[in-house]
Amino acid sequence: MEIIDNILEVSLIKKFENFELKANVQFKRGISAIFAPSGTGKTTLLNCISGKFKPDSGLVKSFDTVLFSSDFKIDIPPEKRSIGYVMQDSSLFPHLNVNENIYYGYNKLKDETMSIDPKWLVDLLNLGHLVDRDVKNLSGGEKQRVALARTLCSFPEILLLDEPLVSVDNFSRNHILKTLQDVNRQFHIPIIYVTHSFSEILTFADYILFMKSGKTTRYGELMKLFWELEDKEYFDEEELQTVLKVNVLENIISNGITKSSVNGLILWTPLIDQPEGSVVNISIHAKDVILANKPVEGISARNIINASITDMKSLDTSVLVLAESNGVSIMSEITHESSNKLGLNIGEDVYLIIKTNSIYVESVPEL
Template identity: 35%
Template sequence: MLEIDVARRQGDFSLDVAFTAGSGVTALFGRSGSGKTSLINMVAGLSRPDRGRIVVDGKVLFDSQSGLDLPPEARRLGYVFQEHRLFPHLSVRDNLWFGTKRLPVAERRVSLDHVVSVLGIGHLLDRRPTGLSGGEKQRVAIGRALLASPRILLMDEPLASLDAARKSELLPFIAGLSRQFDIPIVYVSHSMEEVLRLADTLALIDAGRLVAIGPVEDLLSSPAYAPLTGHGEAGSVLAATLSADEAEFSISTLSFPGGTLKVGRIASPPGSPVRVRIHAHDVAIALFPPVGLSVRNQLPAIVRSVTPIDSYLTDVMLDCGGCPLWSRITTEAQSELSLKPGMAVTALIKSLTIARGDVADRSDILPG
């Protein structure tokens, strides 16, 4: 567990953040320049806060009051940098061993064989980093950090320097890490797709301040944070299970407490836990269950709140079997429907509006 409460001023920029990150993957999400990387550099001991306190698993790493400031080598934290930072003068094997060999044997919790098999880098061991592809380099860098048996793994946008193909190649490796090595991960990112796929907890950072921290579904389903999380688009994130596959129509069915959702086919086995992001402007509302409609998803729901944004738009929060579902309609439609909290309505969502990037398979992160 990581407890952090730090402040630092650098020129015009001031960082002042306090939060606690538990097990699983905690994503630090925010625009570039919001202070995410500065934050984990402070945790790692690579930069020094002006004041504050950093504690990992009960061990104090930094405390400005007592003047304690452990150097990076004494903190026992794994750090995967944005650029791999492999040592070019060492083979892949020696890179992997770099942290382990400085550790007393009794403290080595992670075995080379385990890391090599999970990351699929066995065939690279005798090569030099220079000849590897970007994805391979980053996998070796992850293995190197893990093999130092860290208390926490810090990852600073490990996919940011890779092209799309390499990204999707590396994502599954990262997804399984926290569970397979039983290690908390703090993951810096500005990609919502990565957050949906990887994170359990989301910490929103903006201009050096913590805006909110909580479960990914909660934060991403709250319109208050929409300007930060989704390019200004409000929406909801639902946790669901892949229940059936209609191969004939290339449709997959997801079930969640509020009913079922049909989406474009997902290539995962039935029973896989998934996360679905539904944009508020893709959710329509009908006062009565319509018939003869092409829209595949018709979910019974209760209106919880109606919030006019301006003369053009109104946000409606629906309750779909206990899950919040946001709908953005025109204020004109609202004046006609006169939606009020407590009303029973039907939410309509076209399958097509749920894009591939909006559905994240989490089966390698959560047990099915």
């Protein structure tokens, strides 16, 4: 199957009485996050892409199919756009049970060879015990998982997600995000994802779209744009963290710690409740990474990593430092005073000091 890089072209204007959306972006294959303050038009943009809203002018083109064109008077209805859309409100069919909701889209497919097996999704999202349940008896998180399964069963060309995890607890959120990554990688379904959580974006996205005052401003590779970003309002410094996918090498149960690795870099973490050989996500808050400009001895921290500074970013009250070791990039946030005292510069060596208990292991829950 031919893999096309730019999969969705959007150039449109949508006017309301007190608001105007101006969007100009070409989304790439992979997972794209839309991140911006409230009221900037994120949901309106998704509604225009899905066909729920009709733009006043412009173009929406998915792969080689023109979905909307004001010039050529084209406006394909939402149900014929092959775009899956999961909103904050799961919008399940109240007269159907869980299983019937899930199979709704699958049963309408003309070619079942181009599909995702509903049973696989039921297992992946751990919905087996819910299939016969009335949807009105589901929790918010359960409804979102059913809505996601129903949408994916229709095998959309593109999947739109408008903050679908706001009613989902943290443990279930991690599981669902991993499920979406698996679907994206295995079936090449591009995902466009609206969220207010920068930590979710760091965990989940390949690309990021910034919006401001109803306009799309910048789109590109996540970390590249983040380091170039000057506008501090886009992110919360408390959410700045490094997310890594590590291999479990050895669980030392008596000491409550796990030896793990990523790209050959050894990291000691709190005990990971997964068998040796498993792959899990860990996160390290930037404020929990201490820097030193020379080797240190006689301290309790087990993770002392020799790295090279690849980038630095000045924030309002601190400096964000990106350092790389064995091809692994880790963020550290320190004060301006500490940065000046250490004399840090891009290209220089530095030592990252990380306490084992400062590393958060993202558990996969029993849903």
